[in-house]
Amino acid sequence: MAVTDLIDLAGPWGRVLSGTPLNHEKHTRAPQSIAVDPVTHDLFVVQIRDALEYGNLCVYRMDRATGQALDHMHLDGFGHGYQIGAQHIGGTTYLWTECGPLYEQFGTRIARFPYLPGQVVTMTSSVLSEPFSPVPDAKFIAPSVDPVFQRLTVRYLTARGYLFTQYPIDPSTGDVVWTPLRTVAHPSAAQVPRLADTFQGFASLGDHLYLYTGNPDVDDTHITALSWTDGSVVAGPRLMTAVPGLERREPEGLAIELVGAEARLLFGFSGSDTTPREVTVCFLSTDAPVQGVKVLADWTALPPAAGITAQTGVRAPRGRLVDIAGTTFLQLRGVFEGTLAKDTRVATLPPTLTPSRTLRAEVSRNNRGGRCVCRLEISPEGAVTVYGPTSDNTVTWVDLDACSVAWR
Numbered sequence: 001m002a003v004t005d006l007i008d009l010a011g012p013w014g015r016v017l018s019g020t021p022l023n024h025e026k027h028t029r030a031p032q033s034i035a036v037d038p039v040t041h042d043l044f045v046v047q048i049r050d051a052l053e054y055g056n057l058c059v060y061r062m063d064r065a066t067g068q069a070l071d072h073m074h075l076d077g078f079g080h081g082y083q084i085g086a087q088h089i090g091g092t093t094y095l096w097t098e099c100g101p102l103y104e105q106f107g108t109r110i111a112r113f114p115y116l117p118g119q120v121v122t123m124t125s126s127v128l129s130e131p132f133s134p135v136p137d138a139k140f141i142a143p144s145v146d147p148v149f150q151r152l153t154v155r156y157l158t159a160r161g162y163l164f165t166q167y168p169i170d171p172s173t174g175d176v177v178w179t180p181l182r183t184v185a186h187p188s189a190a191q192v193p194r195l196a197d198t199f200q201g202f203a204s205l206g207d208h209l210y211l212y213t214g215n216p217d218v219d220d221t222h223i224t225a226l227s228w229t230d231g232s233v234v235a236g237p238r239l240m241t242a243v244p245g246l247e248r249r250e251p252e253g254l255a256i257e258l259v260g261a262e263a264r265l266l267f268g269f270s271g272s273d274t275t276p277r278e279v280t281v282c283f284l285s286t287d288a289p290v291q292g293v294k295v296l297a298d299w300t301a302l303p304p305a306a307g308i309t310a311q312t313g314v315r316a317p318r319g320r321l322v323d324i325a326g327t328t329f330l331q332l333r334g335v336f337e338g339t340l341a342k343d344t345r346v347a348t349l350p351p352t353l354t355p356s357r358t359l360r361a362e363v364s365r366n367n368r369g370g371r372c373v374c375r376l377e378i379s380p381e382g383a384v385t386v387y388g389p390t391s392d393n394t395v396t397w398v399d400l401d402a403c404s405v406a407w408r
Contacts, residue, residue, distance in 0.1 A: 005206055005208075005263070005286050006208055006225060006234065007225070007263070007265045007284050007286055008284065009223050009225065009235050009236050009240075009284065010238060011285070011294075011323075012284075012294060012328050013240075013242040013282045013284055013296075013328075014282065014296035014297055014321055014352065015242075015243070015280070015297075015352055015353075016043065016064060016266060016282065016283060017062060017064070017067050017280055017281040017351050018067055018280055018354040019067075019272070019278045019279075019380075019381075020045075020062065020069070021276040021277070021278050022045065022047050022058075022060060022069070022279060023276035024058055024060070024069065027047055027048075027276075027277075028050045028275050029047055029049065029050055030048075030250060030277050031045050031252050031253070031270050031279040032047060032080065032081040032082050032252055032253060033045075033081055033082055033084045033142075033253030033255075034084070034253040034254075034268045034281060035084045035095060035096075035255050036086055036266065037086050037088050037093045038087070038147035038257070038258055039088035040088065040093065042061050042093060043061070043064055043266075043281070044059055044060065044061055044062070044084065044086060044093075044095060044115070045059070045060045045062060045268070045279050045281075046060075046081040046084055046097070047081070047277070048081060049074070054080065054105035055077050055078060055079055055100070055102050055105055056074065056075065056077065056078070057075040057078050057081045057097070058072055058073075058074055058075075059073050059074075059084075059095065059115070060072045061115065061117065064351065066350070067350070067351040071117035071118060072117065072118070073115065073116050073118065073119050073121065074121070075121050075122075076121070076123075077100045077102070077123045078097050078098060078100065078107060078123075079097070079098040079100065079102055079105065079106045079107030080098065080105055080106045081098070082098075082142055082199075082253075083142035083143065083144050083155065083201050083202060084096060084097050084143065084144075084253075085145030085152065086255075087145055087147075088174075089173075090174075092114050092115070093115040094113065094114055094115070095112065095115055096110055096111070096143040096144075096145060097110065097143065098110055098143070099123060104139075106140045106141070108133060108139055109133045109138070110131065110132055110141055110142070110143045110154060111128050111129050111130070111132070112129040113125070113127050113128050113129065132176075132178065134154055134156055134163075134165050134180070135156070135158055137159070138156035138158060139157045139158075140155075140162075141154060141155065141156040142155050142202075143155075144201075144204060144255075145169075146204045146206070147258050148205060148206065148258050149206050150168065150170075150171050151166050151167065151168055151169060151204060152166070152167045152168075152169055153202065153203075154166075154167070155186075155202055160185070161185060161186060161188075162185065162186035164183065164185075164186065164202070164209060165180050165183040166180065166182050166183075166204065166228070167181060168181055184226060184228060184231035185231055186211075187231065191233075192233055192237065194213060194220075194222050194224065194237035197213040197214055197222065198213060198215050198216075199212075200212045200213055200214060200251040200252055200253065201253040201267075201268075202254055203254035203255055203256050204228070204256070205256050205263055207228050207229065208225050208226065208227065208228065208235075209225070209226040209227075209228055210224070211223070211225075212251050212253070212254045213237070213251070214250070214251040216248060216249070216250035220239070221239065222237035222238060223238050223240055223265075223267065224237040224238070242282045243269060243271070243280055243282060243356050244408060245356050245357060246269055246271040246272075246356075247271060247272050247273055247274075248269070248270055248271055249269055249271070250269065251268070251269060252268040252269060252279070253266075253267070254268075259285075259287075262285060262286045262287040263285070263286045264284065265283060266282070267282055267284075268282075292324060292325065293323070293324055294322065294323040295320065295321070295322050296321040296322065297321040297352040298320055299318045299319070299333075300318055300319055300352065300353060301316065302317040302318055302319055302332075302334070302349065303347065303348075304317070304346060304347055305344075305345045305346055305347055305348065307338060308336050308337070308346045308347070309336070309337040309338060310336055310347075311336075315335045316334050317333070317335065317336055317400060318332070318333055318334055319333075319349060319353045321352070321353060328406070328407045329404050329405065329407055330353060330359065330403075330405055330406075331403065332400035332401075332404075333400055333401045333403075334400050334401070335399050336386075336397065336398050336400075337396060337397045338395075338396065338397075339394055339396060340394055340395040341390065342389055342390070342391070343385060343387045343389065344385065344389065345385045346384055346385070346398065347384040348381075348382045349382035349384060351382070353382070354380065354382040355380060355407050355408065356380055356408055357380060358377060358378065358379055359377070359405045359407065360378075360405070361375075361402075361403045361404075361405045363386075363398050363400055363402060364398070364399040364402060365386075365388075365397065365399070366395060366397050368393055368394070371388075374386055374387060374389070374395060374398060375388055376400070376403060378405075386398055
């Protein structure tokens with residue numbers, strides 16, 4: 001990957017999580033930020049535990065196949081969690097967050113610790129690294145890791161305003177070298193009015209720094225790319241219209257994920273107003289189209305629902321997302337079998353393929369009485385349902401190979 005790679009903020013988006021409830025101990029607050037282990041690709045989501053516990057966080061490790069939380073840990077006295085970072089060192093995931101002492105419920109230093117499911121880390125825990133601050137008076141501090149170019153970026157407030165400083169990571173040990181590489185200032189409202197919106201996260205990839213802004217009650221989520229050379233805007237602010245129809249569209253957290261030879265910019269939303277709060281995570285990619293086709297999610301197996309049989313081998317049911325000439329399509333293939341005498345769910349899509357609106361298509365079925373086509377419907381919850389079977393005209397198989405439908 002070239003250092004000059006710039007993610008196309010206007011490009012097609014894909015999905016990582018789709019409306020996942022954060023329901024550990026019925027915590028009431030929205031998700032705050034996200035990070036990805038660069039080796040295992042474990043996705044972590046941070047949540048303030050509740051309105052009376054600002055400073056105390058819950059970190060979830062997510063199952064990307066099911067969209068559910070695998071496990072969690074607690075952080076006591078660490079701040080708001082508005083941006084985190086992840087490293088993989090010696091077979092273990094380490095997370096960077098802000099930490100105390102707190103100023104207006106936000107951290108004034110940053111620190112690193114191993115992800116320890118089921119445990120509680122406090123400011124006196126032995127697993128916590130020595131807290132660091134770029135300057136003695138730093139406030140509203142937060143860290144982010146560039147896993148591609150091995151750099152740690154720190155955002156903080158001083159008398160000069162908000163600054164971003166980047167530090168190198170020793171690739172052999174994973175340790176940060178606390179000698180600044182470069183510093184840029186957050187653009188002023190006079191320079192870029194959109195960047196005066198509520199700040200919701202940041203991430204760095206090579207020579208570019210990405211800023212995430214927006215307010216919870218209006219559809220004004222934007223991503224802006226700055227140059228690390230001089231802090232100038234090189235792309236955006238770009239209005240992000242991904243996942244239309246969310247009950248709540250509060251932007252929450254950015255992260256960089258390396259996928260093969262390409263990188264993804266992950267961006268999160270707090271997608272609900274009710275408890276349990278939900279998190280949705282999408283991505284933009286540096287991956288270039290091949291012969292006009294950009295693969296957003298490669299072929300993924302579709303496990304059958306109870307009572308349904310999936311054919312195997314080349315006929316195994318699977319799905320993928322591709323962008324063709326600016327339109328994203330969900331493509332399905334394979335065959336499900338069963339004895340369907342009524343409308344029946346045959347499978348559930350993984351979060352990466354789940355649409356934001358109901359999709360419908362006509363697919364082939366066994367020919368009985370001249371009926372050889374039935375309707376396939378895919379819900380925003382990912383349910384794949386066959387419509388049309390009756391007790392006197394049962395469906396014994398459905399073939400998905402002709403299914404290609406516009407997705408969003």
